[in-house]
Amino acid sequence: MAIVPMAKREKRITIYDLAKSLNIAPSSVSKALNNSHAISSKIKKMVEDKAKELNYIHNTNAANLRRGFSRIIGVIVPKINESFFANIIAGIEKVCVQHQHSLIICQTEESLEKEVNAVQTLIRQNVDCILISLSLETQSTAHLEEIKNNHIHFIQFDRISPAIDSYTVVNDNEEASYQAVVHLAKQGYQNIAYFGGPAHLNLYQERKQGYKNALKDFGLTFYEDFVKDEIISTASGKQEALHLLQTDVKPDAFLCTSDYVSLGVLEALQQLNLSSPKDVGIIGFANEMFTQLVQPSLSSVNQFSYEMGEQIAELYFSEVMKQKDNEEIKTIKVKTEIVQRASSSR
Amino acid sequence: MAIVPMAKREKRITIYDLAKSLNIAPSSVSKALNNSHAISSKIKKMVEDKAKELNYIHNTNAANLRRGFSRIIGVIVPKINESFFANIIAGIEKVCVQHQHSLIICQTEESLEKEVNAVQTLIRQNVDCILISLSLETQSTAHLEEIKNNHIHFIQFDRISPAIDSYTVVNDNEEASYQAVVHLAKQGYQNIAYFGGPAHLNLYQERKQGYKNALKDFGLTFYEDFVKDEIISTASGKQEALHLLQTDVKPDAFLCTSDYVSLGVLEALQQLNLSSPKDVGIIGFANEMFTQLVQPSLSSVNQFSYEMGEQIAELYFSEVMKQKDNEEIKTIKVKTEIVQRASSSR
DNA sequence: AATATTTTAGAAATCGATTTCCTATAGCCT
DNA sequence: AGGCTATAGGAAATCGATTTCTAAAATATT
Missing domain, CATH: 3.40.50.2300 (Response regulator)
Incomplete structure (x- = not known):
């Protein structure tokens, strides 16, 4: 890719300019500006005043190069x-x-x-x-x-x-996910589906693990078909929910690893004339602003x-x-x- | 404010290292890497290979300092x-x-x-x-x-x-605002309030001007009290709407320069048991995602x-x-x- | 074959700040 | 007063890449 060259900007004031106009050494100017103890306050004052007067601005590039960070x-x-x-x-x-x-x-x-x-x-x-x-x-x-x-x-x-x-x-993703399922279970939901992101990401593995652990601890049935790993958008959430909700054994709740997916699930419910929370429970992740604005408002795991x-x-x-x-x-x-x-x- | 000094990182490979290991001049390395026409492709190849081999990474700082941009x-x-x-x-x-x-x-x-x-x-x-x-x-x-x-x-x-x-x-703020009022007027709203931001900002002046022009062009009454200049949050939108909607001459529509303010107006309506769009029209600015999710969904000026x-x-x-x-x-x-x-x- | 021209590579200066090392002076002590 | 220590300020090297200038080598021209 060709890079268009750029006109060099006009030069700006440097410590050399300050040094010359004050008749002192550049190194002294640098030290003065850095408040070094090896410089008298008289000179520091001089330098600072002159710097203001001439509109000196420190060149971070030069300093970085020298300093190494x-x-x-x-x-x-x-x-x-x-x-x-x-x-x-x-x-x-x-x-x-x-x-x-x-x-x-x-x-x-x-x-x-x-x-x-x-x-x-x-x-x-x-x-x-x-x-x-x-x-x-x-x-x-x-x-x-x-x-x-x-x-x-x-x-x-x-x-x-x-x-x-x-x-x-x-976040403690496994724990958060576990607690989300606990919450759904306590609200009386029994058949909880998991809509997560790609399983090669640690984050989603942990959330899935938390989900599984909670199912086990609460004696809820684990349905292989209720676990989906590539659901990351509103559209895919809706689509997959539509599908699951029209099978024989259908979930009565969804744990989604994104609020956007929750939203998709909600859309699916509306399309199927089901209602949340009565027919289906939903909880998502991230506590996006919109979760409190939709009807019904969406539960979520606040990740702070x-x-x-x-x-x-x-x-x-x-x-x-x-x-x-x-x-x-x-x-x-x-x-x-x-x-x-x-x-x-x- | 004291700045904690930092340990310098270990040195990384420079063009000098490449030059030494290839037995050529640093300037040639630089030119080779910059694909200068003054360097043979044979040397370019050599340099590129060696750069890969030694994991050379260009130091932007040094280049910036020299180049000036x-x-x-x-x-x-x-x-x-x-x-x-x-x-x-x-x-x-x-x-x-x-x-x-x-x-x-x-x-x-x-x-x-x-x-x-x-x-x-x-x-x-x-x-x-x-x-x-x-x-x-x-x-x-x-x-x-x-x-x-x-x-x-x-x-x-x-x-x-x-x-x-x-x-x-x-954006063409005056025009956008004008069109928003036109839209409200066409929907039959007559008493349109304007909730805008600080008038010292150009942007809000223009939107107010567009609002005023549209009122005039459509023969709608201009109420001094309906124009507020410091409404920039959901909270202040709600508060001011509550106030205006309980006066004698009340607005039947609100043009808000922010969707967040629209949201506040909506909250005010709900609190007063008024409904939108039946009783009161609302339109905001920015087309935030949540505008299509709330009930009723909020009209907005998409600013792209x-x-x-x-x-x-x-x-x-x-x-x-x-x-x-x-x-x-x-x-x-x-x-x-x-x-x-x-x-x-x- | 001799000269002219073009390519190609290198030497050295440069960007602007920091930092190390050194010197001169002021201040201090006995 | 002589000698010693602190202290303040300066000279010069440095960070890593770019760029200009120069010179040598390769190619072209007559």
Whole structure:
């Protein structure tokens, strides 16, 4: 791909300009601006005043090159405009600003190829750390190894691969899923279906496991046919629900690993003239804003996405950044909460 | 604020390492990697192979410093996790990736102070261009002048300040607002209220103007009391609607400049046992996802946020990037569309 | 075959800040 | 007052890639 060259911008004021106009050495200017103790407050004042006067702005690029780190953190998410991820990013951003770090954000649109490119880009940009939530397509982890090879810190969150050793921040998915089923069972639902994402992702395996465990613990029947692993959109949720609800042995409740899928199930019910919660219970994941607005309102597992973002960034600043080579690698579990709404209350 | 120092990462492979191991000059390596025509394909091949073998990764920082530009674009929005802005960012990101540019994203949380800081940060990072949508608080533009002083391109979008000369990408807000009122009028609503944002923002002035013009053109009465300028949240929308709907002369329709405000109006109606669309018409702005999910579904002005993002980035790559000093500055209007739903259909 | 021209590769300067090492001066002590 | 220690400020190297300038080698021309 050809890259259009760009006109160089006009030069801006550098520490050399400040030094010359004050008749001191550039190194002194640098020290003054960095508040070094080896510089008198008289000179510091001079330099600061002159910097203001001439509109000096620090060139992070030059400093980064010399220092070897950038105070930039890279974030890779499947979709920036899904509110779960948007909230995580917002939380990360808030904490990063507090620590004077910037954020470079990439989206993979659920494609492995784009994920690999994003990793490349971030390494090139010299980011200090990469925070990543894997795409649905991702099954190989060579590109994550690449991050390690370049000695860049990284933290996986939500959609993680256990195949690679790293700090992680996740919900307790198995437990959350278990509790969701417990909730449905307590509301009197007996035949609970599971609509999850691709089973090669850890996250969905755990949720499925929690689902199975709860069925067993509560003596509920496990129907192989009620378990679907590739349901990730409203459309596929609707389609699959339509199908299941028209078989002989039909589910009377759905545990969906996404609120969007819950929505699809709801649409299916409406089409079949069934009602929730009376005929069918529904609970989803993520507590998207719309869950409280639809009729009936949708129960959901709140994953505390904004807080997850904060915790990811805080983990970086409190531990990962200072990580020694042989230090223990940590997993943080973010709380979850069953938000009971109409769709599962009978 | 103290900044914790960071351990320098282990060194990675540089062009010098490649050069040494191939017994050629670093400059030749650079040229080879940049596919310069002054290098034989034999050497290019050698260099590329060796680069792969040693896992060489280009150091953007060093290149940026030398070149004077960064291929990084800074984006400043009020809130990353509002779907309108999240969509815009997603659109921008898509186009930037196509042009091998990265994105640094800042959120202001509607605070001028954070906006000023964000601008500072982006200038320091040597971004090539800043894309900004102003915070609700922003009334001064000194910080935007600062962008210009540093010869950094910039484009304002959506919430713009006309006080400063720049490329802009916006909806035709006056027209959209006008059409929204026309739509309400055609549905038989007579007493239309306007719930808008702070009048110091251009955007809201235009929408108010469109509203006024439409009232006049359609011979509808203009009630001073029906026009509110600081309604930007669901809560304030509800509160103000409750108030207006309990006065003597009450509105029978609301034009809200945000879907969140529409939602508040709807809540007010429910509390007062009024119904929409029968008693009161509602139309909002942004076509947020939830507008089609609530009961009754909410009409809205689709602002095509994702497309707006794409157009912003495309404007940069097609024109701004190549901008000559005395070139004409352009405004792009992004289409809008009235999405008629239940809340305004009677 | 001798000269002119074009290619190809290398040497060295450069971008702007940081940092290490060194020197001069001020301040301190006996 | 002489000598010693702190302290403040400067000189120069450095980070890694790009780019300009130069020169040698390869090719073309007459």
